[in-house]
Structure formats: C-alpha cells, structure tokens
Amino acid sequence: MRKFDPVERDFRNRALGKAGEELVVLFEERRLHDGGRKDLAQQVRWVADEEGDGHGYDIESFALSGEKRLIEVKTTTGGQTTPFFLTRNEERVSREREEFRLYRLYDFNKAPRLFKLRPPLGDSVVLETETWRAGFG
Numbered sequence: 001m002r003k004f005d006p007v008e009r010d011f012r013n014r015a016l017g018k019a020g021e022e023l024v025v026l027f028e029e030r031r032l033h034d035g036g037r038k039d040l041a042q043q044v045r046w047v048a049d050e051e052g053d054g055h056g057y058d059i060e061s062f063a064l065s066g067e068k069r070l071i072e073v074k075t076t077t078g079g080q081t082t083p084f085f086l087t088r089n090e091e092r093v094s095r096e097r098e099e100f101r102l103y104r105l106y107d108f109n110k111a112p113r114l115f116k117l118r119p120p121l122g123d124s125v126v127l128e129t130e131t132w133r134a135g136f137g
Contacts (some may be wrong), residue, residue: 094120
C-alpha cells in the first residue's frame with residue numbers, strides 16, 4: 001500500500017495546471033498571429049499568473065474579429081473524458097459572461113490535445129456537486 005501525500009498531490013496538480021495554462025497562452029498567441037492579428041496576439045494576458053486565481057478564468061484572449069475571450073483552462077494527463085473540477089466562481093462566470101470559454105487539455109504528458117466548451121456548460125458536461133460548504137446561521 002502506498003502512502004497518500006495530499007501536499008504532494010496538490011503541488012503536482014498546481015504544476016500541471018500552470019503548464020496547461022502556459023501552453024494555452026502560447027497557443028492563443030500563435031492562433032492570433034497566424035490569423036493576421038499580431039496586434040491582438042500581443043494583448044493576450046495570463047491573468048491567473050499575473051494577478052492570481054479568483055477571476056473565474058485564467059487567460060484573456062480574443063477572437064480573430066476582436067471580441068474578448070475569457071478562457072478557463074482545465075488540464076489532465078488522463079484521457080478526453082477524465083472528470084475535472086470547476087469552482088463555483090468559474091461556473092458563475094460561465095453563466096454571466098458570454099465570452100467565457102473552457103479549454104480542456106488532455107493527454108498532457110503524451111501528446112497534449114485540446115477541445116473547447118462554450119456556455120452553457122451544462123449542455124456539454126454533467127455538473128455535479130462534489131463538496132458542500134457548511135456554515136452556521
């Protein structure tokens with residue numbers, strides 16, 4: 001039996017998430033550059049790295065037409081249908097901001113692949129309550 005170390009798991013998950021976000025920043029810059037929008041490619045911002053988590057998305061980017069995109073990145077070393085966690089804030093932003101996109105990176109350690117989800121997220125994935133916050137009146 002292997003000893004479970006939650007601190008080590010958290011460290012690995014954070015490192016994986018950061019690596020996924022960095023790859024998406026590069027992907028977005030390249031997509032915009034190759035699409036003839038060098039001006040927008042230079043404006044892509046890695047918000048989670050610059051300002052920290054809490055915005056409900058990780059990256060600010062753009063469509064080729066110039067509309068803003070708010071991108072939340074979810075990365076896994078597992079396959080395409082590996083479940084992932086979504087915070088209450090991320091789910092709220094997905095409902096309130098039509099420019100929200102969720103980029104799902106999978107098979108990250110082998111050959112990273114990507115698909116995108118647009119709101120409403122419940123049309124594409126099953127959203128289940130995983131934990132509850134308990135408070136006192």
